Amino acid sequence: MDQKLLPFAVQDVPRYTSYPTAVQFRSDFAPELADQWLRELSPETSLSVYVHIPFCRQLCWYCGCHTSVPNSYDRAARYVDLLVQDIRRTARLVGGKRGRVKHVHLGGGTPTYLDDFHIGEILEAVDKGLGLATDAEVALESDPRTLTAARAKALAFMGFTRVSFGVQDFATPVQMKINRLQTFGLVAAATDYLRQAGFTSINFDLMYGLPGQTEASVARTAQQAATLAPERLAVFGYAHVPWFKKHQKMISDADLPGVAERYAQARTIEAELGAAGYAAVGLDHFALPHDPLTVAAASGKLRRNFQGYTTDISDALLAFGASAIAETPQGFMQAARDTLQWSERVAAGANPVARGLMLTSEDRLRAAVIERLMCDFAVDYGALAAAHGFGADHFSEVPGKLAPAIAAGLASLEGTRVSVPPHHRLFLRSVAAAFDAHFTMAPNRHARAV
């Protein structure tokens, strides 16, 4: 690794799945305001829906998600009852034309922890309350260890169009260190079940920086994953935050690769997937050339939201479940993280929002600049400032903020057009931080750049 890159690789920077980031959300956000924002949505607003299922069968030691292992299925069944109640309540507030829901994503946790009946109940509530578009993209995250041929058929029958598997690494020594044993054969069989059920869009998540991973292990995993031909892959660096996620204490610091090794692993995966015919999309995604994500990236239509990179162009994202974040034209609203607290609020017929943020016109401008940079690797921030009604000198501090990245070769600036060379995509977040009015260097506040 070039030593010039090192200070950027160890920086803690936001993932910029939103701007402002969730760190800025305010805890004095009133539930009445959240309801008002929902009522104010135009009847024509196109909608996207996220549903959070905070349950898993067992805990992976690397997990950074908001999840838990329930001691009985009854807890999950009760949670689904409340989800349905909250979806119906929101639908009454939103009203409007039917068939506006273009995207649905069930994430977690593990949505397939739920049985078919409960998954179907959630989808039915979304469809009856808000109205699924006939061509809606309906995705869910699934644990390949529990996916059967019958379940794959059931998911297709319910209307799911994409399934995402957590693969991470196929090497058994790595899997033992992260408490997630799943052979290549198991993932291959699960992928086959999906194909036989008619799925034409499958996503794999891979990771680098896990305990025991080496360049050789990630290269082999990427090669093996590519033989199964998922349409998309997302590649994330492991974030070791045991003071925040207690179960990560099961991972020994001594087993973790250093920053140069993490960088080499990320670049190795990139090279292997590139050699297998995948196009690099944004910071950390890969997709086959015909995939809509690749097409959107090539035509400047790629978007970034809380689920990462997407083709979703909906005007509002409605979110359901503990910790889920909604985004409307007015701002962000995050439901209570604590499942008990969330349950009590929903059971009482209240909006379960716990934090939120009203956007200013300045936030919208910065959000637009950061999103285009994260998606296109380049943005003319002067042109965007003018389009948003701001003066030419609005970002006068930016050249100074960008100077260290430019000196290291991570970015270049021509007039007000900043660009990042594609081979430095891993550092996109560090460059985007120059446009973040709230960003300060603070250790452990965000995830490390590499």
Ligand code: SF4
């Ligand atoms: S299955 Fe996913 S959400 Fe559940 S513990 Fe493992 S990594 Fe976390």
